Amino acid sequence: MNPVISRTDFPDLNLLKRGKVRDMYDLGEHLLMVATDRISAFDVVMLDPIPDKGIILTQISLFWFEMMKSVVANHVLTGEVDEFPRICRPYAASLRGRSLLVKKAVPLPIECVARGYISGSGWSSYQQSGEVCGIRLPTGLRESDRLPEPIFTPATKEEVGIHDINIDFEETRKRIGPELSERVRDLTLTLYRKGAAFAERKGIIIADTKFEFGLIGDELILIDELLTPDSSRFWPQASFLPGGPQQSYDKQYMRDYLISTRWNKTPPPPPLPDEVVRNTRLKYLEALKQLSGSSHGL
Numbered sequence: 265m266n267p268v269i270s271r272t273d274f275p276d277l278n279l280l281k282r283g284k285v286r287d288m289y290d291l292g293e294h295l296l297m298v299a300t301d302r303i304s305a306f307d308v309v310m311l312d313p314i315p316d317k318g319i320i321l322t323q324i325s326l327f328w329f330e331m332m333k334s335v336v337a338n339h340v341l342t343g344e345v346d347e348f349p350r351i352c353r354p355y356a357a358s359l360r361g362r363s364l365l366v367k368k369a370v371p372l373p374i375e376c377v378a379r380g381y382i383s384g385s386g387w388s389s390y391q392q393s394g395e396v397c398g399i400r401l402p403t404g405l406r407e408s409d410r411l412p413e414p415i416f417t418p419a420t421k422e423e424v425g426i427h428d429i430n431i432d433f434e435e436t437r438k439r440i441g442p443e444l445s446e447r448v449r450d451l452t453l454t455l456y457r458k459g460a461a462f463a464e465r466k467g468i469i470i471a472d473t474k475f476e477f478g479l480i481g482d483e484l485i486l487i488d489e490l491l492t493p494d495s496s497r498f499w500p501q502a503s504f505l506p507g508g509p510q511q512s513y514d515k516q517y518m519r520d521y522l523i524s525t526r527w528n529k530t531p532p533p534p535p536l537p538d539e540v541v542r543n544t545r546l547k548y549l550e551a552l553k554q555l556s557g558s559s560h561g562l
Contacts, residue, residue: 266315266316266319266361266562267358268301268313268315269300269301269313269318269358269362270300270301270302270313271287271300271302272287272298272300272355272358274289274352274354274355274358276351276354277289277291277296277351277352277355278290278291280295284302284304284307284309285299285300285302285303285304285317285318285321285494286298286299286300286488286489287300291349291351291352291365293368294341294349294365294366294367294368295365295366295367295368296348296352296359296363296364296365296366297363297364297365297366298318298358298359298362298363299317299318299319299321299322299362299363299489300313300317300318300362301313301314301315301316301317301318302317302318303317303494303515303518303544305515305518305519305522305533306519306522306529307428308529308530308531308533309533310518310533310536311532311533311535311536312535312536312541313541314541314544314545314548315541315545316545316548316549316562317544317545317548318362319361319362319560319562320492320493320548320549320551320552320560320562321362321489321492321493321494321548322343322361322362322363322364323361323552323556323560324489324490324491324492324493324551324552324555324556325364325489325490325491325492326340326343326364327555327556328459328490328491329486329490331458331459331462332455332458332459332486332490335451335454335455335458336451336455336484336485336486337483337485337486338485338486338487338490339366339367339369339478339485339486339487340364340365340366341364341365341366341367342364342365343363343364343365345359345360345363347365348363348365349365361560366487367480367485368480369478369479369480369485369487370478370479370480371421371476371477371478371487371488372440372444372448372476372477372478372479373420373421373439373440374418374419374420374421374431374436374439374440374448375418375419375420375421375428375474375475375476376416376418376448376449376451376452376474376475376476376477377416377417377418377419377430377452377472377473377474377475378414378415378416378417378452378453378455378456378472378473378475379396379411379414379415379417379471379472380410380411380414380456380460380470380471380472381408381409381410381411381469381471381472381497381499382396382401382405382406382407382408382409382411383407383408383471383472383497383509383510384472384497385430386417386472387407387408389430390405396415396417396430397415397416397417397418397430397431397432397433398432398433398434399415399417399432401415406506406507406508407506407507407508407509408471408499408504408505408506408507408508408509408510409506410506414453414456414457414460416433416449416452416453417430418430418431418433418435418436418448418449419431419474421476433445433449436449444484447484448475448477448484451475451477451484452475455475455486455491456470456473456475459473459491462555463491463498463555464501466554466555467500467501467502467554468498468499468500468501468513468551468554468555469498469499469500469501469504469510470491470496470497470498471496471497471498471499471510472496472497473491473495473496473497474495474496475490475495476488476489492551493513493514493515493547493548493551494514494515496514497510497512497514497516498512498513498514498551499511499512499513500512500513512547513547513548513550513551513554514547514548514551515544517540517543517544517547518536518540518544521536521537521540522534549562
């Protein structure tokens with residue numbers, strides 16, 4: 265197991281921001297994106313990191329970015345630390361496996377969510393109104409049922425500690441304009457279908473996932489992470505049984521533990537038992553192994 269990195273501190277580099285998981289550094293022409301071992305739930309960062317999580321997320325993202333570049337360009341320049349600018353060299357040991365040198369882009373102010381199954385906040389919304397983000401769904405769906413077709417269900421992008429809010433397509437059009445809204449909707453559904461079909465062949469159901477896009481001039485590209493257990497619901501196909509919650513390779517296991525503590529979903533979060541930390545790491549690692557065919561030495 266590699267050293268746990270909950271937070272990076274590189275004095276010679278210009279820290280741009282700390283997200284829920286990633287620390288971003290401005291290197292001038294490009295950005296350095298470092299995936300730490302932090303983990304969040306209900307938009308709150310936990311006190312306890314998950315060992316190797318940042319490496320697992322980075323390797324899964326690299327796998328998908330390579331596969332999806334025929335669909336849409338992305339922000340990755342390289343994940344090889346030896347190819348990073350010279351100023352990064354003193355920190356190579358901390359960066360290896362968990363960091364990307366990426367292009368600078370202007371992030372869109374929405375999260376682009378695709379759902380192929382009814383779960384999570386989508387299930388809650390459906391129970392209340394029969395709709396998700398303004399999309400009317402068939403009556404009689406059970407929790408975790410596969411939808412007739414994947415749907416685009418965008419959300420606002422809020423600051424750390426504030427819950428993202430699901431919005432409908434009309435609100436998306438108001439926020440980013442009609443033409444861009446249609447482009448990201450169509451790309452979101454295309455990427456989801458391609459990723460879900462591949463994962464299904466590997467024994468994983470991707471129930472839903474979140475994409476983030478950015479603009480470099482007029483060019484729309486994929487940014488952030490891609491089809492990871494942090495941004496998606498991954499279910500083992502072998503145990504899939506609609507009608508309730510599913511076993512998972514993602515952080516739903518940790519969320520379920522937190523719900524059992526009756527935590528009110530506001531900071532500070534409760535500590536995570538060693539067993540929850542250990543099992544969460546194993547679930548993430550299993551997703552990496554099944555998708556890419558390699559554990560990358562973890």
